[in-house]
Amino acid sequence: MAMAEPDADRMDRRTPAGALQTVDRALLVLLAFERNRPDWGVTEIAQEFGWDTSVAQRLLATLAGRGFLVSDPATRRYRIGPAVLRLGRLWERSGSLELLAGPVLADLRRTTGDTVLFCLPDSFHMRCVAAEEGVAGPLRYYPLVGELYPAHAGATSKSFYAFLPDEQRHRLFRGRPMARFTDRTVTDADQLEQEFLQVRAQGYAWTVGEYDAGIATVAVPVFLGREPYGSLSLGGTPERFPNGPEDRLAALRRSAQLLEKRLTTPPQHTRRRPRS
Secondary structure (H helix, E strand, O other): OOOOOOOOOOOOOOOOOOOOHHHHHHHHHHHOOEOOEOOEOHHHHHHHHOOOHHHHHHHHHHHHHOOOEEEOOOOOOEEEOHHHHHHHHHHHHHOHHHHHHHHHHHHHHHHHOOEEEEEEEEOOEEEEEEEEOOOOOOOOOOOOOOOEEEOOOOHHHHHHHOOOOHHHHHHHHOOOOOOOOOOOOOOOHHHHHHHHHHHHHHOOEEEEOOOOOOOEEEEEEEEEOOEEEEEEEEEEOHHHOOOOOHHHHHHHHHHHHHHHHHHHOOOOOOOOOOOO
């Protein structure tokens, strides 16, 4: 069954109770920038959110003044600025990602018993940023977190790269030498493209022994809005998957959706009232 198109408008645009409306509006503006909408004009922002043009103008100018946006003097349209890059780099090193993903991975591991990996793209690889070892014991004699998985080998990578825009994927894989890790590793670009299209159609990737000879893996993409952000995968020996990946897909997809929700709307911790 093919994966449904991610809903980019599922974010609640209502200002939360107790929040500052102006700050909340500024954050909504930043979150409106995506790959398929890299720039915005003042009138477009006003129409998108139902604000007065003067409000949209002040918000965009303020964000540009702090480097979160940059304005094209020729078109008067705004794009993401360097301050966002700085925060993005801090985010990757802060440990916050592991903190948000950890409970989801631990619950999925309890449900399936498999090793669970959450990976993000890193050049021509996927880098493991959080993991839970399965009940059968470690898959590696060294830590899984930090491991790099080649873009062309294994479900962990294929579940992400299949959902990139076609042109971007072609630039990455065409004319590039690709190493063969096992006799099942695909190194032909045309064959890989057919596999990517199949993965995208069915919504998940399933491989056995493409990167590690004795490991089977099923993986699904993790989205932020419409953007593929990473992959969530289950791995173990092929004996753990006697019927293939089908009996794991429902739990894996639920966990991916929960992970997407936690990454876009982090859980709120309510304060306990002091005892009287």
